[in-house]
Amino acid sequence: MVARYLLLLLCAAAVVFGPAGDTAAQRLPEPTSRVILEVSGKIAKTNAPERARFDLKALEALGITKVTTSTPWTEGKKVFEGVRLRDLLQAVGADGTTITPVALNDYKLDIPREDFDKYPVILAYRMDGEELRVRDKGPLWIVYPRDDFPELDNRLIRSRWVWQVKELMVR
Amino acid sequence: MEPTLPAFVAAPAPRRRRFASLGAFAAIVAALMVIMALSFQALFDQRSLLDRDSRGIRWYVAQTEIELLRLLEVVQGFAAADPDATRDEVRQRFELFWSRLPVLTTGESAKVLRDIAAVSAFTSVAIAEMERLEPMVDKIDPSDLDTVRGIHRRLEALLTPLRELTRQTLLYDSLNMEERRASHDHSFKIIVALFVSLFAAGTAVFWLLYLETTRAQKLSAQAHTAEETAHYAQHQLLVALENISQGFILYDEEDRVMLFNSRFKELHPAIADIIRVGITFEQMLRESLARGMMRAPSGDTEQWIEQSLREHHNPDRPFDVRLSDGRWLRVDERRMADGRIVGVHTEVTDAKQREVALRTATIQAESASRAKTEFLARMSHELRTPLNAIIGFSEMIGRQILGPVGLPRYVEYANDIARSSQHLLGIISDVLDISKIEAGRVQLQEEAIDLGAALRECAEMLRPAADREGVAIVVTAANSLPALLGDRTKIKQSVINLVSNAIKFSHPGSSVHVEALIDTDGCYLITVGDKGIGIAAEHLPLVLEPFGQVENPQNRRIGGTGLGLPIAKALVELHGGDIDIRSTVGDGTAVSLRFPPQRILATPSKTDDPVAEFPLRRAAQ
Numbered sequence: 001m002v003a004r005y006l007l008l009l010l011c012a013a014a015v016v017f018g019p020a021g022d023t024a025a026q027r028l029p030e031p032t033s034r035v036i037l038e039v040s041g042k043i044a045k046t047n048a049p050e051r052a053r054f055d056l057k058a059l060e061a062l063g064i065t066k067v068t069t070s071t072p073w074t075e076g077k078k079v080f081e082g083v084r085l086r087d088l089l090q091a092v093g094a095d096g097t098t099i100t101p102v103a104l105n106d107y108k109l110d111i112p113r114e115d116f117d118k119y120p121v122i123l124a125y126r127m128d129g130e131e132l133r134v135r136d137k138g139p140l141w142i143v144y145p146r147d148d149f150p151e152l153d154n155r156l157i158r159s160r161w162v163w164q165v166k167e168l169m170v171r
Numbered sequence: 172m173e174p175t176l177p178a179f180v181a182a183p184a185p186r187r188r189r190f191a192s193l194g195a196f197a198a199i200v201a202a203l204m205v206i207m208a209l210s211f212q213a214l215f216d217q218r219s220l221l222d223r224d225s226r227g228i229r230w231y232v233a234q235t236e237i238e239l240l241r242l243l244e245v246v247q248g249f250a251a252a253d254p255d256a257t258r259d260e261v262r263q264r265f266e267l268f269w270s271r272l273p274v275l276t277t278g279e280s281a282k283v284l285r286d287i288a289a290v291s292a293f294t295s296v297a298i299a300e301m302e303r304l305e306p307m308v309d310k311i312d313p314s315d316l317d318t319v320r321g322i323h324r325r326l327e328a329l330l331t332p333l334r335e336l337t338r339q340t341l342l343y344d345s346l347n348m349e350e351r352r353a354s355h356d357h358s359f360k361i362i363v364a365l366f367v368s369l370f371a372a373g374t375a376v377f378w379l380l381y382l383e384t385t386r387a388q389k390l391s392a393q394a395h396t397a398e399e400t401a402h403y404a405q406h407q408l409l410v411a412l413e414n415i416s417q418g419f420i421l422y423d424e425e426d427r428v429m430l431f432n433s434r435f436k437e438l439h440p441a442i443a444d445i446i447r448v449g450i451t452f453e454q455m456l457r458e459s460l461a462r463g464m465m466r467a468p469s470g471d472t473e474q475w476i477e478q479s480l481r482e483h484h485n486p487d488r489p490f491d492v493r494l495s496d497g498r499w500l501r502v503d504e505r506r507m508a509d510g511r512i513v514g515v516h517t518e519v520t521d522a523k524q525r526e527v528a529l530r531t532a533t534i535q536a537e538s539a540s541r542a543k544t545e546f547l548a549r550m551s552h553e554l555r556t557p558l559n560a561i562i563g564f565s566e567m568i569g570r571q572i573l574g575p576v577g578l579p580r581y582v583e584y585a586n587d588i589a590r591s592s593q594h595l596l597g598i599i600s601d602v603l604d605i606s607k608i609e610a611g612r613v614q615l616q617e618e619a620i621d622l623g624a625a626l627r628e629c630a631e632m633l634r635p636a637a638d639r640e641g642v643a644i645v646v647t648a649a650n651s652l653p654a655l656l657g658d659r660t661k662i663k664q665s666v667i668n669l670v671s672n673a674i675k676f677s678h679p680g681s682s683v684h685v686e687a688l689i690d691t692d693g694c695y696l697i698t699v700g701d702k703g704i705g706i707a708a709e710h711l712p713l714v715l716e717p718f719g720q721v722e723n724p725q726n727r728r729i730g731g732t733g734l735g736l737p738i739a740k741a742l743v744e745l746h747g748g749d750i751d752i753r754s755t756v757g758d759g760t761a762v763s764l765r766f767p768p769q770r771i772l773a774t775p776s777k778t779d780d781p782v783a784e785f786p787l788r789r790a791a792q
Contacts, residue, residue: 071278072278072279072280073273073274073277073278073279073280074277074278075277075278104263104267105238105241105267133266134263134266134267134269134270135266135269135270135273136270136273137270163270164267164270
């Protein structure tokens, strides 16, 4: 009898305190192919110790968003496909104000989270239908929709177009 | 009322100054626009230079070199069987280095890098090498050391063009920086110039505004003063008009009242209530008639009004109007050039009354004088008739015509009666003459008189009397003397009066001079002079008055009515001339009759007598 009440209480706590309350509900699916992104830091959902690991399929499962824009490093307009960073952060239950992407060459930069809340910034994995190779600034490239939002065409934002992203740290 | 304003009322500012101000403003605005355009150009230049920022390029080139060095390190480690240097590691480094190459050839940085020759030299070689090395790297194996070393060597060969690129980029960056600094300086100078110009322009604009403002203030102050002066003058004029004793009124071109003073109303109390600005002269005239203030002299009122309007519109000279209440007004109207009429009404009742009184007095005095004269004339006539009888009969007795008188003494008495009566008759004749003259009953019988002859006749007539007194008469008259227009008898009578007076007052043995000449004023002058007792200066005016013979012991001896001089004076005055007496006591008297030049006839009276001087002389007894 007491155990049943205790279980009910736990259930109620899970409802009241949200996802943090029940670790069993916080597990993300395990990646099945090559991992291209790890998210670490203040996140609620993981699939590895203290981090969430994603393969391409898992990212695609979060929704594919297309952004058509020019970039400072390419010629003409390009069609990028990727996951919206807002959706990704939500998917991992991120609870931070600063996102720090880390590139393959260990380049790091702090980006305020408002950028992703205010604009549909994506973490692109395809350009013009082709998967981004490392030589093409892949596997993941933070792409701002600068053609749709002229205020994004400035040097500060340009520095946040981090390419060859391998990890996101949420702080 | 619209007075002529004084000429010193402010005139508008000269146009030339206005244009000068406008020109200055336009020049300042134009200069500012040019300077602003230059400044904008400078700012745009700065902006485009920013776009050509070469610092980013330096970073990209450096990153490329770093990635190449890392790749070389990994390949070398792979050759040395370092456990960290796996094939995947080599592949990833290979990919990472490769990923740097498009950054140098495409996108925005490529635009800047086009200026650097080493870019294409490096990238074309590098990309070719990467494509060739890719299959080898994919199959890289630690056991195939030769291949690994080959890959290393080939990649190492890329360092030389890459370092050249680095060197050139640094040089380019330095030059670029220098150029930017120069451009900065240029822009800075232009912007400083802009600020200086702005300051100068602002100062100039403020200065101009200040000038304009002060000038406008001064002008407005002047205008204000002039206006005040004009107003003051106007006001004073109105005050003065209000305080004159005359009634003043001004009519406009349509004969409506424009202005009047309160004295005007006082002078016309009967219509004072209707006198106001805007009323016409005719309305006032008709109202005056209707209220009995004025009366049309004749029966036809309308005709009189018409006449009055005509006179009002063409005023000639002041005229007097009698009002029903007995007052007299003198109306003086003037028509001004612009058709308006100004009128001044003055009350002249007192003057009129004095004038009437004076005229009445004169008429009375004249009628009294006429009565006296007539009385005298009648009396003289009445007295002469019996006197003629007395003279006639006493002479008959004295001459014993009807038979001898018994006693000789009676003959003497009869002669005395005759002489006294003669004397009385003479007095009566003189009184009658002067009365006639004063009564204006004497008519001149004018003719051309040969004055020389006339004077000689007089002398002849008086010679018996002169002989009795032992006095000589000398007549001086030039033959060339012109004829005198006058009454021969009356002139002779005057001269006889003067000469007989002169004889009476002369000492025995002396002479009386009678002279005719034309004086410097062109007047005919007859002078009778004697060397007798003379007349004192204070008595001179008296002798010309009738019966004004001076009281003198000697006069007792000399008979006479004392009317001789007054008659002569009156007769000369009838001719438009006058009489002049000059006398010194004990040294004689000279009496001149003067006739005006109009009485001188052009031709000489007579030329047949060549003698200039005609002395009449008898030996004195």
